[in-house]
Amino acid sequence: MYRFQWYQHLWENRFEILSEAKRAGEELVGDLRGRVGLYPGSSSCPGPLPRYVLEAIEEANRTPVLPMRRVEDELRCVVKDLFGDEYDAAATNTCEAALRVVFEVLFAPPTMRRGEAYRARFIAPYGEDYEFMAGYGRPYPPRYKGLYADRSCTGGELAVEGKSLNNLDAVFVRLAGARYECHGIKYSVVPLLTDVEAEGSIQRMRKTAERHAPYLVGIESIGYDTPGYGYGEKDPDGVPRLKRLMGRLAEEYDIPYVIDCASGVPGFGYHPRDVGAHVMMWSMDKVVRAPTSGLIVGHEEVMNPIRRSLGLGGERYGEVSSHSKALFSLCDPGRDAVVGMTAVLKVLRDEPERVRRPIDEMHRVIEEEFRLLEPDWLRERLIITKSYTMGGTEVNYEKTWSDGRWGLPIFSAEDLFAGTNLIMEATAMMGVYPATIYSGNIFLAPGLGTLDEEGNFIEENARTAVKALVKAIEIVYKHCPEN
Template sequence: MGRPWSYRYELYRHLHANMQQIFGDARAAGAELGITADMRGTIGLTGAVSAMHGALRQEVAEAMDAVAAKPVSSAALDEEIRHLIKQTYGDGYDAALVSTCEAGLMVAFDVLFAPPTLGRGAPYRGRYLALYERFMHHPGAYGRPFPPKYKEYLAEQGESAGEYGIQGKRVADLDAAIVRMAGADYTAHGIKHFPALNLLNVDAAETVARIEAMAHRHGASLVGLASLAYDTPGYGYGQKGPDGTPLIQTGMARIAREFDVPYIVDNAWSAPIIGADIRKLGADVMVYSMDKVTGAPTCGLIIGKEEPMIQIRRALGIHGPRAGGLSSHGKAAFNAIDPGKEALVGALAAMRILRDRPHVVLGALDRLHDLVLEEFQTLPEPLRQGWTIYKSRNSLAVELAYNGTWGSPDASGNTAMGIPIFTVEDMYTGTNLIQAGLQHMGLAPTITFDGNIWVSNGLGNVDGDGNLLEAPTRLALRGLFRMIEIVSRHAGLSA
């Protein structure tokens, strides 16, 4: 690939100046591909974007309709969920359903990491360790960042600074000590110029060593560890043990055991039962967004070892009444994040599909992966160099990472330029030209930032039973690769 610009900011300044022309090219390409007015926004590359949820599976919708007009005991549904999870993971594990994945993270951090407020005297401060990784505005945002150089690193990642933004998310008397991943590249990119996390070359052993050193450094105030639970190389978890579990995660679990503190993992974009196994990973608590890839309604699932889950379930008011007994669905510290009976029933239906008929979702994933590889060939050959494509069973997604289209920075930060990389800040401000361009094309976009694209089923490309529909899937993928070609052409990388 050529190098038409001397510096990165010049490339992104040029793209910003030509945004409207790029969007015009996207609209023309959408018409050329056959995206008609009635199709606009109904077909996408995922059902996992928070602002645009995928369709419910027919079986899930029917289960919810069946209870909508009936009086149903939420406590009984809570028990069904915990029974299903125990059938899957064993009696040493438990579960709770909440309104969203973020609600699950909030209660887990508050219950397991936050220092106690009762007792005389000033409260002590706790400090948990979090990786400097993608989506840090979720697992890394519940404490004040340490060291201080990171205090503004989350200010614009999908949140607003101030009382009701990032500040409102932080737990009292809790700090988050940030650990940089060894081998990661945090070079700045994008029109809204911020560090873009290239995690393809993360060294798991060295990263775990850094985490362990940080744990010893903060041992006196260490209250826990947190990370994502993903399994893809583009998220830094490409190096795995013999059983396929990422080495960083098993390393963090070991450190947590040594210091007798909890390890919380955020596995939002994933499927329980058939995805990452909390027993192999060694985490204490794992939190899911059930509406992203399982075909369930909007809700979050917390599963974990029984001991920490007792405290979480107590905080939710579902671990039995104060007067005694095993079942309740009452008032407690976090009853405001009650999911409701429809979500409880819908999540149960979705989990039963994952348990009893995993071949349905895994077959659709396999076919999606095949189509991604086929449609990838529609990119001009020079633009196909340097990509990493990975099929994730955990996330029921196909990851496309194009950080490798860029050369490695030299001592001065100069590099051979590749396909433009847009940051998460670009995503939220509408200056991620690939993602915004897909909308102008008439497609619902997927998560696309830091040179990393995730494609999954769920929005207009599967039938009511979750079977992949080839025509809309090919159309959405063809639109994605055409959009990448358009942006690359405006960047001077192709004719």
């Protein structure tokens, strides 16, 4: 049996898998069906706002006169407390909006000049979630032209492929040590990244930079720091080696290095200066549970034009800040979102243990429950990593496919959009909102029915949810053909 036939066989058994999962959920999950989940790191199902966020929003709405400028300047002050005075901040209505603003301001060629615009190119590591930022450029070389095609629920120009900016190219660089294999029901190329080599990868990026030097305008990367994202190699201070090297390469070419931290936690993990990042962005409605919004933090030099594009850079007659019209006024998050985001950042600044402790407790439950996974050879090949940077735990099972053995099915990100990830579908059938799973990575974090209003960990709920995930994995694996 060939690999594509192996996945086809699994798909043909989906009804048996889901039926068995439903029966298991009735016994295992019980009254918690529909009331607990495994990962709030998706804007499609954000966690409920904690009490300290709701109270801050309520207090703001009791204030008779509260200009946006005052609220946004308070956000800047809290960010400077966390990152330092040389950094500045801006809020947007989503993290995707933050990405669009940053790429338009820092990477895209200017349009208000006579004659044709020049072309610009940025380095895009061929890792996971490449479409998040590489989608803003036209893929180069042409072999990658179809990479984004099925990475959204919409196709064509109204989908991810329609994000690309005028005269901007995304130059893909394959990572040394990575494997690019086809997997999944939606059979697609999957980057497998636990063996990525930092030195070999940066050499490839340097050669690419030399080749495209006249057009090079920036470097980007996803902000996670886990093995499943290719950042298993760490310097002695715990900073991902490859990220630090990418920052140095950006400095060498005098171009910005931009990091999308996605559903991570601002102020946790590495600092922008640790990796030479000019700008970092976070989706604040995910694991930190602010209202739907994006946060941009960066050096004041690059944040100045970013803030101006959002109408925050000061009125024309003077003043150091404003809230007015500009190119990206459409990205305005609104006052309540900024107030809620600021409340979250104050907790991260003043009481970080309120956020760290549930991450620790959830990780402990995950480790305990995965020790019971059967068969035992599967659990022996798992890489379970706690990450404060991403605000949760990554369970990577890439190594179950090694030594000639076929392990747990590796579903593609395309499966995520197609609804063909059978582990996620089985978990949902059991009554638990599923973890985000693709490319051999399982992302887990507290926040969906596993925290109370004060942010305290509810172990019983979390353990039930993780037990359901482990059971779903066992059910799916039972229906896999023999190697």
